Amino acid sequence: MRFQSTETYVAPQDLTVAVNAAVALERPLLVKGEPGTGKTELARQVAASLGLPMVEWNIKSTTKAQQGLYEYDAVSRLRDSQLGDARVNDVKNYIRKGKLWQAFDAPGKVVLLIDEIDKADIEFPNDLLQELDRMEFHVYETGETIRARHRPVVIITSNNEKELPDAFLRRCFFHYIRFPDAETMRQIVAVHFPAIKDALLTTALTQFYEIRETPGLKKKPSTSEVLDWLKLLLAEDLTPEDLKRDGASLLPKLHGALLKNEQDVHLFERLAFMARRQGR
Numbered sequence: 001m002r003f004q005s006t007e008t009y010v011a012p013q014d015l016t017v018a019v020n021a022a023v024a025l026e027r028p029l030l031v032k033g034e035p036g037t038g039k040t041e042l043a044r045q046v047a048a049s050l051g052l053p054m055v056e057w058n059i060k061s062t063t064k065a066q067q068g069l070y071e072y073d074a075v076s077r078l079r080d081s082q083l084g085d086a087r088v089n090d091v092k093n094y095i096r097k098g099k100l101w102q103a104f105d106a107p108g109k110v111v112l113l114i115d116e117i118d119k120a121d122i123e124f125p126n127d128l129l130q131e132l133d134r135m136e137f138h139v140y141e142t143g144e145t146i147r148a149r150h151r152p153v154v155i156i157t158s159n160n161e162k163e164l165p166d167a168f169l170r171r172c173f174f175h176y177i178r179f180p181d182a183e184t185m186r187q188i189v190a191v192h193f194p195a196i197k198d199a200l201l202t203t204a205l206t207q208f209y210e211i212r213e214t215p216g217l218k219k220k221p222s223t224s225e226v227l228d229w230l231k232l233l234l235a236e237d238l239t240p241e242d243l244k245r246d247g248a249s250l251l252p253k254l255h256g257a258l259l260k261n262e263q264d265v266h267l268f269e270r271l272a273f274m275a276r277r278q279g280r
Contacts, residue, residue, distance in 0.1 A: 001050045009038070009045040010187045018175035019046055025173060028114075028132055028154035030164075033177030036222025039157040042177075043113035046155060054111045055152070057099035059119045065127030068098040068114075069137050069146075091141050100131060104148040112152040118161040125168035133171055180223060182209060192227055193234060203240040204230060207252050211259075216267055221258040229257040 003019040005011040011019075019042075022029035031039045047054040057068055073094045081088045097105070103112040117125060131137045135148035156172065158164065180188060182205055189201060208229070212220045221229075232254045233243075243253055250272040251265065252258060259265050 003046050003049045006045050006049050008191055009041060010184065010191060011042075011045070012178075012180075012184060015042070015175060015177060018173065022155075022173040023050075023153055026151055027171065027173045028156050030156045030158065030169070030172035030174045031177060032158045032160050032174070034179060034220070034222055035159050036224040037177045037179060038223060039159075039177060040113070040115055043111055043115075043155040043157070046153065047111040050111070050153070052109055052111050052153065053106065054113060055099050055103045055106070056113045056115065058115045059117055059124070061119050061121075063120050063124070065120075065124050065131075066098075068100040068128065069131065070098050070101055070139060071096045072141050095139065095141060100128075100137070101146055103152045104135065104146055106149065106152070109150040110152045112154045114154065114156045116159060117156050118158040118164065122162060122165070126165050129167060129171065179212075185223070185226070188223065189227070189230060193230060196230065196234065199240045200233065200238070200243075201230075203243050204233060207243060208258070211252065214267070214271075218263045218267075219260055221260075225258055225260075229254060232257055 001023060003011070003023070004016060018031075019029060031042060033039055043056070044054060046052075072091075073096065077088055077091070077094045087093045099112070099114075103110050132154060135151055136145055138145050185205060186201065189196060189205075205226075208221065208226050211217070229252075236254070238253060250268045255265070255268075259268070
């Protein structure tokens with residue numbers, strides 16, 4: 001099985017090498033990068049490229065590692081016992097399979113995505129060490145051991161909100177998705193908007209990278225945001241001339257697709273004000 005770019009996803013060479021190395025080593029692939037650089041989409045495209053089903057586990061701040069294995073619903077069992085329900089005689093009726101169990105129990109190989117692992121508490125990665133390493137876990141309520149029928153391709157994403165434990169990092173193959181350069185971005189845009197005119201794309205990307213490089217910017221716009229912006233520019237049928245910024249405002253047209261907080265909007269307003277003062 002070899003991963004490569006798909007019709008809807010441009011994978012740089014270093015990312016392709018990282019995915020295939022993780023698959024060959026049978027290690028989880030830990031992918032870090034700015035939000036919006038396509039980490040989650042990577043897992044979907046790996047599944048599509050390898051022709052495998054995908055099991056997706058989206059992590060929240062309240063998610064516990066045990067939920068990925070299974071959950072025992074003791075409350076429902078107690079209620080059913082009070083009602084005389086015969087289901088209480090089999091504890092399996094009250095065990096809900098988690099995403100890891102689903103991936104382990106799948107009839108064939110799957111891609112298991114553990115998305116945004118850094119959202120959970122610091123103990124979350126450590127609590128999954130043995131399960132991801134040995135590809136098995138014990139169900140105490142039934143006394144059975146669940147082993148992976150086929151070792152899944154595990155992709156773990158992180159936005160770098162928290163440092164991950166060293167013991168966890170040692171068990172992963174690591175890759176940092178660098179922000180695309182202008183040429184790679186052109187290839188990405190061509191996948192989504194093949195009919196976009198070169199003059200409009202050149203002007204738009206020039207403005208986009210100027211915005212990203214503006215000192216003091218709190219949140220740099222990402223790949224997903226520039227794609228949204230270009231979609232709006234095309235929908236409004238704007239020309240390269242329409243995108244020109246004057247001294248009155250340095251904000252780009254339809255800037256709400258790129259700038260996502262008031263501090264960054266005010267930053268460009270201040271820069272425009274300072275430019276006008278210096279021009280007097």
